[in-house]
Amino acid sequence: MPGSPAPEAAPVHLAVYDTFADWETGHTTAFLARGGYRVRTVGPTLTPVTSIGGLRVAPDLTLDELAPEDASLLILVGADRWDTGDDLAPFAEKARAFLDAGVPVAAICGATAGLARAGLLDDRAHTSAAAPYLAATGYRGAARYVETDAVTDRGLVTAGPTEPVAFAREVLGLLGVFEGELLDAWYRLFHDSDPAAYEVLAAADGDE
Known part of the structure; x- marks a missing residue:
């Protein structure tokens, strides 16, 4: 049913960290895998992390090891830690490197706030859980906020926590799976x- 990537297609990388919201990317990663993409997990270190739902995941590689040229996409999932400190800021900076290199990024839920704090939503159409949620970050992109389920603009997919299927739709379309x-x-x-x-x-x- 799904399309197939070119044989040389690079893996998709799913960022994982403690408190990551395991329900937000299930449709996305399942159908990317069924469509022929290899999905690899990337963490702050190789130490296993635990999701909100209590799932323990051992990252395949560390964030420092990840390079845009070795990936087809970076997925940033929501997590409590996006809103409780700067621990996940390096993932937003990695997203910047991906976008600068022309490699797409997909962010959902709290990860959109991380990108907002990094200035990556200032000049792109985007969405999130709610406009006031992103406004609280102090970012300058409020005029580009779109009240919809998911948005893709210049290689960046954004969605709120209640829209995992719409998030997957944007990613699957972006990578040509459907x-x-x-x-x-x-x-x-x-x-x-x-x-x-x-x-x-x-x-x-x-x-x-």
């Missing part, structure tokens, strides 16, 4: 439980 009618059908199936959307996807799967 396109056009199939992308719309995928979203309608997983977001709206639309049986007609299942028929579209099943028909496409049968044509392969």
Whole structure:
């Protein structure tokens, strides 16, 4: 059903850190993997981290080891720690390096606040949990805030914590896992439980 990346496509990197919101990227990483992308986890160190839901994850590599040229995408997931200090600021700086290199970044929930503090939302259309949440960071991009489920602008995907399916839709479309009618059908199936959307996807799967 999903499309396939070029054989030489670099991995997608999922940032993981203590208190990361494990529900926010499940659709995204599952269908990236089914679409042929290798998903690797990147942490502050190689020490296992624990999600909000109590899942322990051992990172595949450290943030210092991650280079934009070795990745197809960097995913920054929400976490309590985005709002309780500067521990995760290096992940926002890595996002800057990715965007400067022309490699896309996808941020959801609290990670959008981290990017706002780093100035990365000042000149891009974006969204988050709510406009006042980002305004509290003191950033200068409030005029570019969009009241919608998810936004993609110049290689940067943003979404709020209640929109993991819309977040996945933007990422899957950006990397070409689904396109056009199939992308719309995928979203309608997983977001709206639309049986007609299942028929579209099943028909496409049968044509392969």
